Amino acid sequence: MNSQIISVNNLTKQYQQTQVSGISNISFSIKQGDIVAIIGESGSGKSTLLKCIYGLIKADEGEVLLNGKKVKGPDEQLIPGNAEMKMVTQDFSLNIYAKVYDNIASMLSNTDIKAKQEKTLEMMERLHITKLKDKKIIELSGGEQQRVAIAKALISNTKVLLLDEPFSQVDSLLKNQLRADIKRLAKETGLTIILVSHDPTDGLFLADQLLILKQGKLLQNDSPAAIYQNPSDIYTAKILGNAVVLDANEADKIGIKTSKDNVVFYPEWVELKSTWNSRRFEVEEVYYKGFYDELLLERNGVKIRALQLNSGEHKKNDHVQANIGRFLEF
Numbered sequence: 001m002n003s004q005i006i007s008v009n010n011l012t013k014q015y016q017q018t019q020v021s022g023i024s025n026i027s028f029s030i031k032q033g034d035i036v037a038i039i040g041e042s043g044s045g046k047s048t049l050l051k052c053i054y055g056l057i058k059a060d061e062g063e064v065l066l067n068g069k070k071v072k073g074p075d076e077q078l079i080p081g082n083a084e085m086k087m088v089t090q091d092f093s094l095n096i097y098a099k100v101y102d103n104i105a106s107m108l109s110n111t112d113i114k115a116k117q118e119k120t121l122e123m124m125e126r127l128h129i130t131k132l133k134d135k136k137i138i139e140l141s142g143g144e145q146q147r148v149a150i151a152k153a154l155i156s157n158t159k160v161l162l163l164d165e166p167f168s169q170v171d172s173l174l175k176n177q178l179r180a181d182i183k184r185l186a187k188e189t190g191l192t193i194i195l196v197s198h199d200p201t202d203g204l205f206l207a208d209q210l211l212i213l214k215q216g217k218l219l220q221n222d223s224p225a226a227i228y229q230n231p232s233d234i235y236t237a238k239i240l241g242n243a244v245v246l247d248a249n250e251a252d253k254i255g256i257k258t259s260k261d262n263v264v265f266y267p268e269w270v271e272l273k274s275t276w277n278s279r280r281f282e283v284e285e286v287y288y289k290g291f292y293d294e295l296l297l298e299r300n301g302v303k304i305r306a307l308q309l310n311s312g313e314h315k316k317n318d319h320v321q322a323n324i325g326r327f328l329e330f
């Protein structure tokens with residue numbers, strides 16, 4: 001079993017005297033070697049939390065422990081940050097006129113030139129950037145620069161890698177490759193990774209542990225599957241799975257009774273088949289998604305979305321029988 005590497009205790013940071021700015025009373029712990037994704041809408045406090053963990057900004061209250069030792073804030077040391085952690089920000093902080101090799105090697109001392117060379121080449125190999133060795137940063141794509149920045153961050157005995165929106169500069173094909181590489185790297189090296197993203201698929205695909213932030217508060221902290229299946233809040237269900245949200249009146253119109261205010265379900269929980277409790281909907285729109293379609297269905301003025309795995313089976317204006325196989329009440 002992995003041991004705990006980071007412990008965040010009652011962390012609060014407020015920029016102004018308002019409740020919604022910064023982060024508020026956040027606590028959680030991280031196991032060594034895990035990938036943790038912090039997900040939340042813009043302004044929910046993701047970057048603030050990441051910077052507090054790294055010691056770049058001083059928390060008003062609470063503390064961060066790295067292997068049981070308090071992480072110092074910017075007021076407690078000359079150079080803010082932490083030697084055992086590295087943060088890769090969206091601007092990458094690379095020397096754009098220097099070569100890839102030199103950018104990475106610059107993190108190591110010159111006391112053993114051969115070891116420095118070997119270590120740099122090994123790290124380039126790990127991040128699949130060996131062929132870029134002699135290129136200048138300015139000649140690279142965003143995704144390539146990203147890899148160089150990660151290689152540079154990892155070369156000096158880093159225990160925790162902090163990534164702020166790591167995939168914002170890469171197209172979807174490269175994104176999948178980079179995600180897979182990061183996952184492999186963490187599993188091979190025991191590196192702990194904390195990443196911040198506004199894209200929930202990063203969290204669902206990569207993370208061992210998912211943190212959902214809303215207006216500076218930690219809403220949920222669990223495995224991606226546990227949170228996806230049982231979101232504690234409508235916000236979480238919408239962020240993670242683009243959930244359908246109906247009020248009690250709308251739910252009633254499609255045959256769901258609830259004593260709560262809202263009924264929430266993911267489109268894939270809608271069963272398109274004729275069962276004793278299924279109801280007739282009209283297909284209003286068909287959105288082609290590749291190997292499946294997303295259907296916009298309507299009944300009694302209420303619109304819901306459902307997935308159709310047999311792409312093309314039902315067309316616009318068709319009538320279909322649908323049953324909400326599972327739903328949550330809030």
Ligand SMILES: Nc1ncnc2c1ncn2[C@@H]1O[C@H](COP(=O)(O)OP(=O)(O)OP(=O)(O)O)[C@@H](O)[C@H]1O
Nearest residue numbers: 015020021022041042043044045046047048049198
């Ligand atoms: N230096 C600052 N001074 C004042 N307010 C700030 C500062 N930095 C962040 N905030 C406020 O704190 C809240 C959280 O910001 P933060 O950047 O942590 O959110 P975020 O979830 O990372 O957002 P994004 O996804 O847009 O980067 C926001 O309301 C933001 O306006």
